[in-house]
Amino acid sequence: DIQMTQSPSTLSASVGDRVTITCRASQSISSWLAWYQQKPGKAPKLLIYKASSLESGVPSRFSGSGSGTEFTLTISSLQPDDFATYYCQQYNSIRTFGQGTKVEIK
Amino acid sequence: QVQLQESGPGLVKPSQTLSLTCTVSGGSISSGGYYWSWIRQHPGKGLEWIGYIYYSGSTYYNPSLKSRVTISVDTSKNQFSLKLSSVTAADTAVYYCARDVRGWADYWGQGTLVTVSS
Numbered sequence: 001d002i003q004m005t006q007s008p009s010t011l012s013a014s015v016g017d018r019v020t021i022t023c024r025a026s027q028s029i030s031s032w033l034a035w036y037q038q039k040p041g042k043a044p045k046l047l048i049y050k051a052s053s054l055e056s057g058v059p060s061r062f063s064g065s066g067s068g069t070e071f072t073l074t075i076s077s078l079q080p081d082d083f084a085t086y087y088c089q090q091y092n093s094i095r096t097f098g099q100g101t102k103v104e105i106k
Numbered sequence: 107q108v109q110l111q112e113s114g115p116g117l118v119k120p121s122q123t124l125s126l127t128c129t130v131s132g133g134s135i136s137s138g139g140y141y142w143s144w145i146r147q148h149p150g151k152g153l154e155w156i157g158y159i160y161y162s163g164s165t166y167y168n169p170s171l172k173s174r175v176t177i178s179v180d181t182s183k184n185q186f187s188l189k190l191s192s193v194t195a196a197d198t199a200v201y202y203c204a205r206d207v208r209g210w211a212d213y214w215g216q217g218t219l220v221t222v223s224s
Contacts, residue, residue: 001169032209034209034210034211036153036211042216043202043204043214043215043216043217044153044202044211044214045214046210046211046212049207049209049210049212050210055212087152087153089153089155089210089211091208091209091210094155094166094168094169095143095155095206095209096155097152097153097154097155098152099152100152100153
């Protein structure tokens with residue numbers, strides 16, 4: 001099984017900050033990685049697929065990068081609506097999610 | 107706009123079978139090109155992929171749940187279903203259905219909480 005490890009688990013930030021979340025795979029997954037945003041009581045929302053492709057309708061302040069085993073999700077200027085939990089998910093071999101990163105207000 | 111909606115009992119007794127259905131609107135399961143997935147989230151925890159089905163009936167399951175999971179499709183009703191047998195309290199979770207576009211899930215249902223308790 002491919003394990004996905006996100007860091008940090010919790011991140012405290014302020015509106016306007018640049019935020020970076022890291023996701024590491026236990027083996028190479030090429031670029032087969034997606035990122036999701038989840039707010040309390042809601043279903044996850046797709047942000048990024050194929051490591052760096054922005055889903056339609058997602059603000060351009062979100063970006064993804066990486067390949068192989070190390071990936072990042074960057075929010076260029078954190079907005080009030082961005083406080084949420086973020087998950088990475090690999091689909092190189094079935095599907096596995098990271099444990100999540102909660103972005104909270106500093 | 108594709109929409110998915112989960113339905114089924116919110117309470118299941120231990121050792122029984124959990125059964126949920128996902129109804130898809132705004133798109134046809136039988137048009138192909140997508141997998142139809144079940145994903146769950148234990149209370150306060152992360153996401154766990156359960157499995158998916160193609161319109162043809164081909165399935166793939168999470169190995170950790172494979173012995174207890176069955177996913178089926180009814181294209182005439184534009185629905186797909188999840189059955190999880192021999193449930194325990196550890197199966198208490200919010201269950202989501204989702205459309206899987208070759209690996210990533212672009213449309214999700216709102217989720218339904220299933221509690222396993224006597």
